[in-house]
Amino acid sequence: MSEYNFNDIQIAIIEELGLNTSPSELADLLSASDKNAEELEIVLKLANALYRSGHPVIDDLKYDGLSEQLKELDPQNAFLAAVEPEVLIDSKTVPLPQKMLSTDKAYSFEEIKKWTERITKAASEINVDHNTIELKITPKLDGYAAYDDGAILYTRGDGTRGQDITRAFERGLKIANNGERGLGPGEIVIKKSYFDEVLSDKFENSRNIQAAIIAEKKIDEDVQKAIDDGACVFYPFLELENWIGNIEELLSNFENILEKMWNAVDYDIDGLILETTNEPIKAHMGATRKFHRWQIAFKVNDESAEVEVLKVVPQTSRTGRVSPVAELAPTKLSGATLSRATVHHYNMVKTNGVGPGAIIRLVRSGLVIPKIEEVIKPAEPELPENCPSCNAHLIWEADHLMCPNKSDCPAQTENTLIHFFKTLGNIDGFGPKVIEKITNYGVKHIHEIYEIPKYKFVGFGFGDKTSQNLVDQLKASREIEIEDWRFLAAFGVSRLAGGNCEKLLQHHSLVELFDVSVEQMVQIDGFAQLSAEAIVEGMNNVREEFFKVFELGFNLAITPKLADRENSESPIADAVVVFTGAMQQGSRGDMEKHAKSLGAKVAKSVTGKTTYLVTGEKVGETKINAARDKGVKVLTEQEYLDLIG
Numbered sequence: 001m002s003e004y005n006f007n008d009i010q011i012a013i014i015e016e017l018g019l020n021t022s023p024s025e026l027a028d029l030l031s032a033s034d035k036n037a038e039e040l041e042i043v044l045k046l047a048n049a050l051y052r053s054g055h056p057v058i059d060d061l062k063y064d065g066l067s068e069q070l071k072e073l074d075p076q077n078a079f080l081a082a083v084e085p086e087v088l089i090d091s092k093t094v095p096l097p098q099k100m101l102s103t104d105k106a107y108s109f110e111e112i113k114k115w116t117e118r119i120t121k122a123a124s125e126i127n128v129d130h131n132t133i134e135l136k137i138t139p140k141l142d143g144y145a146a147y148d149d150g151a152i153l154y155t156r157g158d159g160t161r162g163q164d165i166t167r168a169f170e171r172g173l174k175i176a177n178n179g180e181r182g183l184g185p186g187e188i189v190i191k192k193s194y195f196d197e198v199l200s201d202k203f204e205n206s207r208n209i210q211a212a213i214i215a216e217k218k219i220d221e222d223v224q225k226a227i228d229d230g231a232c233v234f235y236p237f238l239e240l241e242n243w244i245g246n247i248e249e250l251l252s253n254f255e256n257i258l259e260k261m262w263n264a265v266d267y268d269i270d271g272l273i274l275e276t277t278n279e280p281i282k283a284h285m286g287a288t289r290k291f292h293r294w295q296i297a298f299k300v301n302d303e304s305a306e307v308e309v310l311k312v313v314p315q316t317s318r319t320g321r322v323s324p325v326a327e328l329a330p331t332k333l334s335g336a337t338l339s340r341a342t343v344h345h346y347n348m349v350k351t352n353g354v355g356p357g358a359i360i361r362l363v364r365s366g367l368v369i370p371k372i373e374e375v376i377k378p379a380e381p382e383l384p385e386n387c388p389s390c391n392a393h394l395i396w397e398a399d400h401l402m403c404p405n406k407s408d409c410p411a412q413t414e415n416t417l418i419h420f421f422k423t424l425g426n427i428d429g430f431g432p433k434v435i436e437k438i439t440n441y442g443v444k445h446i447h448e449i450y451e452i453p454k455y456k457f458v459g460f461g462f463g464d465k466t467s468q469n470l471v472d473q474l475k476a477s478r479e480i481e482i483e484d485w486r487f488l489a490a491f492g493v494s495r496l497a498g499g500n501c502e503k504l505l506q507h508h509s510l511v512e513l514f515d516v517s518v519e520q521m522v523q524i525d526g527f528a529q530l531s532a533e534a535i536v537e538g539m540n541n542v543r544e545e546f547f548k549v550f551e552l553g554f555n556l557a558i559t560p561k562l563a564d565r566e567n568s569e570s571p572i573a574d575a576v577v578v579f580t581g582a583m584q585q586g587s588r589g590d591m592e593k594h595a596k597s598l599g600a601k602v603a604k605s606v607t608g609k610t611t612y613l614v615t616g617e618k619v620g621e622t623k624i625n626a627a628r629d630k631g632v633k634v635l636t637e638q639e640y641l642d643l644i645g
């Protein structure tokens with residue numbers, strides 16, 4: 001007997017699929033532990049059809065596992081290469097206004113990093129300045145994909161043709177956030193808290209309900225009530241909470257950013273969507289038949305294990321904070337063997353009893369370093385008294401143990417130097433190994449490194465060629481242009497990562513910044529009292545070293561001042577501009593870039609906040625009228641060019 005049984009609806013869908021295999025044979029196939037490529041394809045087609053119609057037979061993890069197996073056995077398989085289609089019973093389809101694709105998937109920091117490298121490469125191929133690459137992260141809603149063109153609501157269908165489900169709006173389905181129509185792709189979803197409180201007794205999962213909202217047949221009264229209560233919505237992706245930033249910010253603060261987006265909405269999500277927003281890059285990268293190359297879904301395999309702690313090792317960071325790292329009995333989790341995990345801070349080690357012999361629950365949630373979720377069996381906490389690097393007596397500062405030896409702690413010195421070259425990022429050669437060797441000979445400051453002649457490098461034990469290369473690299477690091485905000489960030493002042501440096505430098509020059517007071521800093525958007533105090537103090541601490549390095553003469557690109565932009569009397573300063581249709585004067589990407597340089601905000605779609613809609617060729621009347629209805633000024637390309645002069 002198979003563990004799978006199909007109900008009547010499922011059997012009807014299976015028949016519609018036309019697999020030439022009877023339901024009972026399919027049930028057996030589903031339970032079979034070993035499947036060949038052909039069988040895997042059948043099972044995936046079956047599971048997909050049932051899933052899309054709201055009656056899944058297996059869970060996503062199992063489905064994704066089977067897809068992986070098929071990919072290994074038959075990498076070219078046609079089912080894997082295309083968008084997984086909906087299967088419809090007796091329904092007409094209509095062409096979609098725009099292709100709707102699936103997404104490529106990543107399960108680790110490394111995969112995301114590789115994806116950003118592909119974006120960087122694409123940008124350089126079309127001469128897009130690396131610094132203008134913008135990334136956006138949104139929650140990946142786990143509902144029913146749909147597209148709203150303002151008149152019709154469509155299902156995703158097979159990606160090119162979908163079903164007309166405008167009836168869902170007629171049934172009262174609301175649009176998340178501001179209720180605007182015509183915002184393109186989105187997802188029909190149900191509020192998590194509402195499902196748990198009101199619907200979970202009656203429905204197994206929210207997928208059943210989504211299917212009911214769009215079905216042709218009469219609607220269940222609980223579902224109608226959920227619609228009326230505003231718990232079911234169509235959520236246009238454009239309206240989603242998002243994180244916007246650049247590649248460096250993402251990679252340097254990956255876990256925090258992802259965690260924040262992960263908890264941003266009260267709807268089921270099955271990952272996060274990362275994408276670049278630069279149109280020229282998107283156009284250049286393009287798409288496969290299944291997914292856009294400029295977009296990727298970050299998913300997690302939530303798996304956990306109970307693991308024994310062997311010992312807790314202290315590590316001193318560049319700021320003197322000592323972090324506890326737990327060494328673990330090696331454990332296999334989500335395909336990787338883990339033997340270390342970070343503990344939040346030493347107060348947690350102390351209060352939760354993390355020490356040799358403790359049993360913890362380890363979760364690998366796809367993030368870079370696994371985290372300790374809970375301590376199941378505490379032990380005697382293992383707390384260090386002295387800095388593992390310089391032996392100074394550690395002191396408590398709130399939840400953390402700190403090494404107070406600012407001037408003479410090798411770990412702090414090394415990590416500060418490593419941070420400098422890593423952040424500068426314009427040369428190779430000064431990684432941890434080289435820095436360690438140099439500091440062993442008493443070099444403690446950045447400016448001292450720049451003064452090392454070749455023969456000294458040889459004396460430190462580097463080969464002749466390597467020594468020459470190190471000298472050349474140091475010279476190059478001053479010659480290759482770098483942004484002034486990156487240069488400042490390299491000094492590692494707390495709360496002064498790239499983003500904040502850039503914000504400050506939009507108001508003050510690099511040199512001026514060292515004399516900005518806390519009162520002046522809080523005037524700048526984004527700096528609260530406490531951060532401003534910490535930044536001013538931190539800058540004071542690095543002042544001497546900063547100017548010694550600065551005076552070596554770096555090739556710094558100056559961040560443009562906001563004031564210059566505002567004073568330029570640009571006719572579109574602060575206007576929100578949307579370009580649509582084919583332009584004559586140059587690519588749309590170029591026009592958008594130019595508009596931004598004039599201080600305008602460029603948006604992708606018309607909303608109530610739009611100031612101008614600039615129309616190229618072949619733009620439909622409906623779109624133009626819809627924009628006018630929202631009070632947007634519609635300009636032809638020529639009218640726009642006249643406006644900006």
Ligand SMILES: NC(=O)c1ccc[n+]([C@@H]2O[C@H](COP(=O)([O-])OP(=O)(O)OC[C@H]3O[C@@H](n4cnc5c(N)ncnc54)[C@H](O)[C@@H]3O)[C@@H](O)[C@H]2O)c1
Nearest residue numbers: 047048051058059060063102103138139140141145237273
């Ligand atoms: N359990 C099953 O039997 C079964 C069957 C088929 C598919 N699945 C699951 O579905 C996945 C593939 O489905 P898919 O191709 O529909 O989706 P996908 O996971 O590849 O994601 C693509 C879709 O994400 C949606 N999306 C949600 N939030 C978004 C956002 N913020 N920005 C952009 N797009 C967003 C879009 O509608 C888009 O079509 C599989 O990996 C599997 O986990 C499960």
Ligand SMILES: [Zn+2]
Nearest residue numbers: 387390403409
């Ligand atoms: Zn120390």
